[in-house]
Amino acid sequence: MQYLAPTSVDSAIAALTDAAGQARILAGGTDLLVQMKSDMIAPEVLVDIKRIPGLREIAREAGGWRIGAAVSGAEFTEHADLCADWPGLAEAFDLIGSTQVQGRCTLAGNLCNASPAADSVPAMVAADAVARIVGPKGTRDVPVAEIPVAPGKTSLAPGEFVTSIFLPARAPRAADAYLRFIPRTEMDIAVASAGISLTLDDDGRCVAARVALGAVAPTVLLVEEAAAALIGTKLEAAALAALAQACESAATPIDDKRGTVAFRKQVVGVLARRAAEIAKTRAEERA
């Protein structure tokens, strides 16, 4: 196996396209190295992106934030201004693994590993995050929701990789929240999860919302009916009940020892309702 650590985007693309066998991007390695050690995959070439300038940076852009693809969970959650804008994504990212994992894991790695239970992905989809992808044919910006296409599979073409994640500008009374259910208290994979981002007007009425569910379908679900249940309301009990119902209806989970279909559907509705209440309180506090 060959380990390469290019210092430019172009040389990373070349390393991916020139590889004789399977080539994989190495970001934090917290999924990739585990999969290699357990013989699930055996890439010929590893392309470490951590030495590419800019990929470890968090920068302001167009009122929003550009997060380099090699920025770790710890670097993200220690950035006060970023976390003030996106507390829900920060709490989702912070749930990944332990302190050691936090020093390495990345948003793009969580996204491109394409697990249906990935914690940061529903929060990024709720945030309407956009991934910047580079490859042999140039650069393209793609909504995060369109990257995972099946468990373990992404829409990236051969030779392509993610260089950054863009989070859009926040309205003054906007906030997000993320909740997951796990049978243990930490270091476990979500049985169901919900990320919600919403914007309130000066009167406290919801004028925009995005609701994304994790671990209840092969890929993250963006549930427009759930968002519609909130928009135009002040998140009264009836609106929250309609939100929960829409999430239950949209969920198509698997049935396994960690949760039955009925359990996951019910729990995802409860999580969405609670996340909406948290996001609302945060939005009110930002005003």
Ligand SMILES: Cc1cc2nc3c(=O)[nH]c(=O)nc-3n(C[C@H](O)[C@H](O)[C@H](O)COP(=O)(O)OP(=O)(O)OC[C@H]3O[C@@H](n4cnc5c(N)ncnc54)[C@H](O)[C@@H]3O)c2cc1C
């Ligand atoms: C002990 C432990 C606990 C964990 N707990 C959680 C948890 O609670 N929740 C959770 O969601 N995950 C968890 N994980 C999984 C993992 O930590 C996360 O998915 C993490 O975000 C992966 O990021 P990474 O940078 O380490 O990815 P890597 O392992 O480097 O890469 C993962 C995959 O994505 C590809 N890839 C990485 N970066 C890019 C890129 N920029 N462009 C294209 N492809 C790319 C790689 O080739 C690989 O296929 C845990 C892992 C461990 C070991």
